[in-house]
Amino acid sequence: xxxxxxxxxxxxxxxxxxxLINEQIDQFRAEFIELHPYDQAKIFEEQxxxxxxxxxxxxxxxEMGDVIEHVDRDSVAGFITEMIPSFATDILQNMxxxxxxxxxxxxxxxxxxxxxxxxxKDAAEEIKExxxxxxKTAGSIMTTEYVVIHLEMTVKQAMRHLRKEAPDAETIYYIxxxxxxxxxxxxxxxxxxxxxxxxxxxxxxxxxxVVSVPVGGDQEDIAQMMRGYDFLALPVVDFQNHLLGIITVxxxxxxxxxxxxxxxxxxxxxxxxxxxxDTAWLSAKKRxxxxxxxLFLGMVTANIxxxxxxxxxxxxxxxxFIPLIAGMAGNTGTQALAVAVRSISAGEMEKKKKWRVxxxxxxxxxxTGTVCGVTIMLLIAFWYQNAVLGILVGISIMATLIxxxxxxxxxxxxxxxLHIDPAVASGPFITTLNDIISILIYFSLATAFMNLxxx
Amino acid sequence: xxxxxxxxxxxxxxxxxxxLINEQIDQFRAEFIELHPYDQAKIFEEQxxxxxxxxxxxxxxxEMGDVIEHVDRDSVAGFITEMIPSFATDILQNMxxxxxxxxxxxxxxxxxxxxxxxxxKDAAEEIKExxxxxxKTAGSIMTTEYVVIHLEMTVKQAMRHLRKEAPDAETIYYIxxxxxxxxxxxxxxxxxxxxxxxxxxxxxxxxxxVVSVPVGGDQEDIAQMMRGYDFLALPVVDFQNHLLGIITVxxxxxxxxxxxxxxxxxxxxxxxxxxxxDTAWLSAKKRxxxxxxxLFLGMVTANIxxxxxxxxxxxxxxxxFIPLIAGMAGNTGTQALAVAVRSISAGEMEKKKKWRVxxxxxxxxxxTGTVCGVTIMLLIAFWYQNAVLGILVGISIMATLIxxxxxxxxxxxxxxxLHIDPAVASGPFITTLNDIISILIYFSLATAFMNLxxx
Numbered sequence: 020x021x022x023x024x025x026x027x028x029x030x031x032x033x034x035x036x037x038x039l040i041n042e043q044i045d046q047f048r049a050e051f052i053e054l055h056p057y058d059q060a061k062i063f064e065e066q067x068x069x070x071x072x073x074x075x076x077x078x079x080x081x082e083m084g085d086v087i088e089h090v091d092r093d094s095v096a097g098f099i100t101e102m103i104p105s106f107a108t109d110i111l112q113n114m115x116x117x118x119x120x121x122x123x124x125x126x127x128x129x130x131x132x133x134x135x136x137x138x139x140k141d142a143a144e145e146i147k148e149x150x151x152x153x154x155k156t157a158g159s160i161m162t163t164e165y166v167v168i169h170l171e172m173t174v175k176q177a178m179r180h181l182r183k184e185a186p187d188a189e190t191i192y193y194i195x196x197x198x199x200x201x202x203x204x205x206x207x208x209x210x211x212x213x214x215x216x217x218x219x220x221x222x223x224x225x226x227x228x229v230v231s232v233p234v235g236g237d238q239e240d241i242a243q244m245m246r247g248y249d250f251l252a253l254p255v256v257d258f259q260n261h262l263l264g265i266i267t268v269x270x271x272x273x274x275x276x277x278x279x280x281x282x283x284x285x286x287x288x289x290x291x292x293x294x295x296x297d298t299a300w301l302s303a304k305k306r307x308x309x310x311x312x313x314l315f316l317g318m319v320t321a322n323i324x325x326x327x328x329x330x331x332x333x334x335x336x337x338x339x340f341i342p343l344i345a346g347m348a349g350n351t352g353t354q355a356l357a358v359a360v361r362s363i364s365a366g367e368m369e370k371k372k373k374w375r376v377x378x379x380x381x382x383x384x385x386x387t388g389t390v391c392g393v394t395i396m397l398l399i400a401f402w403y404q405n406a407v408l409g410i411l412v413g414i415s416i417m418a419t420l421i422x423x424x425x426x427x428x429x430x431x432x433x434x435x436x437l438h439i440d441p442a443v444a445s446g447p448f449i450t451t452l453n454d455i456i457s458i459l460i461y462f463s464l465a466t467a468f469m470n471l472x473x474x
Numbered sequence: 475x476x477x478x479x480x481x482x483x484x485x486x487x488x489x490x491x492x493x494l495i496n497e498q499i500d501q502f503r504a505e506f507i508e509l510h511p512y513d514q515a516k517i518f519e520e521q522x523x524x525x526x527x528x529x530x531x532x533x534x535x536x537e538m539g540d541v542i543e544h545v546d547r548d549s550v551a552g553f554i555t556e557m558i559p560s561f562a563t564d565i566l567q568n569m570x571x572x573x574x575x576x577x578x579x580x581x582x583x584x585x586x587x588x589x590x591x592x593x594x595k596d597a598a599e600e601i602k603e604x605x606x607x608x609x610k611t612a613g614s615i616m617t618t619e620y621v622v623i624h625l626e627m628t629v630k631q632a633m634r635h636l637r638k639e640a641p642d643a644e645t646i647y648y649i650x651x652x653x654x655x656x657x658x659x660x661x662x663x664x665x666x667x668x669x670x671x672x673x674x675x676x677x678x679x680x681x682x683x684v685v686s687v688p689v690g691g692d693q694e695d696i697a698q699m700m701r702g703y704d705f706l707a708l709p710v711v712d713f714q715n716h717l718l719g720i721i722t723v724x725x726x727x728x729x730x731x732x733x734x735x736x737x738x739x740x741x742x743x744x745x746x747x748x749x750x751x752d753t754a755w756l757s758a759k760k761r762x763x764x765x766x767x768x769l770f771l772g773m774v775t776a777n778i779x780x781x782x783x784x785x786x787x788x789x790x791x792x793x794x795f796i797p798l799i800a801g802m803a804g805n806t807g808t809q810a811l812a813v814a815v816r817s818i819s820a821g822e823m824e825k826k827k828k829w830r831v832x833x834x835x836x837x838x839x840x841x842t843g844t845v846c847g848v849t850i851m852l853l854i855a856f857w858y859q860n861a862v863l864g865i866l867v868g869i870s871i872m873a874t875l876i877x878x879x880x881x882x883x884x885x886x887x888x889x890x891x892l893h894i895d896p897a898v899a900s901g902p903f904i905t906t907l908n909d910i911i912s913i914l915i916y917f918s919l920a921t922a923f924m925n926l927x928x929x
Binding site: 053054055057089178181182185186191192209210213214228230245246247248249251268269271272273275276279280282283284286287288289298299300302303306307309310311313314317318320321322324325328331332335336338339340341342343344345346347349350351353354356357358361379380382383385386387390391394395398402416420447450451454458 | 508509510512544633636637640641646647664665668669683685700701702703704706723724726727728730731734735737738739741742743744753754755757758761762764765766768769772773775776777779780783786787790791793794795796797798799800801802804805806808809811812813816834835837838840841842845846849850853857871875901902905906909913
């Protein structure tokens with residue numbers, strides 16, 4: 020029995036690496052082919068260009084295709100384009116259509132066109148069909164390799180059909196049933212199929228209540244559905260309910276990871292998902308858009324403070340609390356924003372009354388505002404021995420926290436209403452908006468109560 | 475053929491609601507039982523307490539169990555405790571053990587003990603065994619309802635065994651093979667099993683390279699593994715490689731969602747995952763810990779600025795740029811932090827050299843710092859007609875962005891080294907840390923070049 024623990028994996032890695040360096044093709048193949056493609060991909064990604072070219076010559080296009088399917092999506096384009104084009108084409112036309120499409124989507128259009136020209140006609144057709152679906156829709160993540168059976172087959176016929184199709188299908192655990200017009204009529208799980216008697220008709224044992232998704236459906240909604248219903252696959256249909264493809268749970272896990280990374284990056288103000296593998300230039304390019312916007316917004320803030328120069332000149336100590344107040348506003352806004360964005364993207368907003376949510380968030384802001392306001396008031400009153408300053412900062416914090424909490428809730432709600440992804444209302448934006456609000460509140464109050472402060 | 479689109483779902487919902495209000499048990503059951511448990515749960519969650527008690531009396535414990543399994547995890551404890559204890563017990567002992575354990579984990583210890591006393595002995599034993607695994611480990615999310623076959627069975631015997639066990643098993647698509655000592659010896663997919671000849675031996679057709687996870691393994695690592703290998707289930711073993719349970723992909727999807735929400739909430743500085751359903755008090759309680767910490771950190775910042783009072787008195791305009799500089803530092807630090815946290819939690823850090831990453835981030839900081847520094851310098855020089863002030867703020871921004879980027883990278887790396895979840899180094903913390911750094915840089919520079927500023 021062979022169970023790959025970390026220790027054993029390291030040893031195997033070592034053996035394979037040694038075989039590659041010594042160019043021992045037989046020994047390399049003997050070890051490498053036995054591994055799961057995911058492990059193969061991990062080893063492959065670590066190699067230098069020279070060794071990669073050795074691997075291309077040691078593996079068949081089918082074998083290399085399994086590796087490429089599990090390679091990190093961000094580096095796959097580089098590998099495909101460095102291969103001999105005919106080898107790359109063989110790989111692409113032998114892998115699952117949806118995976119081939121995913122890879123082609125990473126290449127530039129000229130490269131895609133030349134690969135399609137090199138392919139066999141039917142493979143090229145299948146890929147072309149999937150390529151034209153918009154990114155992040157059901158069409159773009161579905162596969163066309165699935166088993167379909169007919170309403171009037173018997174269980175025995177269906178099983179025979181299944182055995183024949185199994186090696187090529189992406190999944191055989193849900194089998195979709197179509198009628199004579201190729202419209203989706205039902206579904207039967209392999210589990211139910213193997214329990215059923217051989218001479219029963221499919222239409223009598225299948226489940227007619229099949230949940231399907233439209234080809235233009237959003238991948239995030241589909242992920243939520245799959246998670247809710249605990250399905251392993253979902254059929255994709257057009258407007259006339261014709262079966263076009265299926266989406267399997269392994270692709271949905273990738274979607275979930277992608278969407279989570281996306282939301283997370285946006286909250287941090289990064290325009291595109293970024294990884295440690297990116298070069299410094301690429302990282303900078305992804306981070307600069309927000310930073311430059313913030314720079315200009317920061318100039319607005321500076322300008323607002325400038326308006327209160329007279330106040331500042333009289334009571335210089337006021338400026339000491341600017342970062343504290345702006346910081347609290349920014350953070351409380353981000354908290355409210357995060358809750359709202361997650362709730363909206365988890366589909367929890369539909370059933371809630373928006374006004375009730377806003378009312379409740381106002382109350383949350385009132386509670387946090389009161390606690391923080393009173394705390395800071397006492398701190399300043401004792402530390403700086405200045406009760407008036409303490410009350411001023413305390414009230415500012417309280418007002419600021421209420422307004423910032425509401426702003427953090429309302430902005431994503433408005434964006435959702437306008438059909439903009441609320442995650443775009445990222446952390447930095449709400450932070451700066453609340454910076455401005457908080458400074459306006461603080462200095463307005465200070466100016467109004469100037470007599471008391473200088474008195 | 476019945477395909478549930480939104481329109482139809484609304485109509486069905488209406489019918490069911492009507493049947494409930496009119497207390498028509500037959501009509502309610504006729505419609506409700508046909509729905510997928512996920513849809514049933516969605517309907518159930520919307521009901522008032524009175525109607526919920528009607529539903530409890532209309533459904534059998536098995537039927538109600540299916541509903542409860544799909545109810546939102548945060549509200550499930552409330553539903554279970556409002557039922558008659560014997561009914562709730564029946565539900566718990568009839569549902570998949572891992573789901574029952576998940577629910578019991580939401581209840582307080584006394585309640586759990588009393589439910590366990592009411593249960594049948596063997597059901598209680600199974601649940602107790604799972605209950606003692608630590609939260610977020612493989613043991614806590616695995617199920618003990620799986621099909622296991624023996625090395626020496628024939629394919630035909632295995633299929634017969636499978637047909638018998640299928641109705642109770644969580645999944646039958648991967649069948650695990652054990653030896654005489656009940657140690658995990660291999661795996662065979664149902665797909666391979668149905669293609670195999672009936673008289674072959676399992677040990678000849680099974681895959682011996684079975685990937686398993688230790689019972690104490692972290693659920694986030696397991697999710698990553700499942701996603702990488704595209705498995706639908708993973709076996710859980712103890713130190714002696716005895717098969718203890720399996721983890722299925724549907725539970726892993728919930729783990730992925732939970733971990734993503736968790737990371738996201740922490741980046742926003744919320745101590746615990748929060749939802750729109752929470753009361754204002756609960757929300758405030760989850761947000762206040764960070765806010766109060768920030769308040770004290772803000773006082774530190776205020777104190778630091780206070781140290782430069784002499785500088786501020788001479789050049790009051792300096793305070794105008796405090797929010798801009800602190801804001802830029804906070805945001806750039808959060809960007810770097812987000813990239814680092816995601817990369818660490820995606821397991822990408824292992825293979826990278828830490829010093830290279832830090833070097834690269836420094837370069838990124840240098841690029842963004844230069845671009846933003848030069849931009850702000852020009853803006854201020856023209857806007858305020860003050861070249862010296864422009865150069866001062868520009869250099870401050872540049873230095874700040876470099877340091878803040880490095881801080882945002884190093885802090886999570888250090889936490890990871892100390893085996894603390896790097897996501898704890900949340901946005902607010904890094905923001906405030908960078909606020910302080912940026913203000914120190916800004917005022918130190920201003921004080922050093924005071925002659926030029928007032929000159």
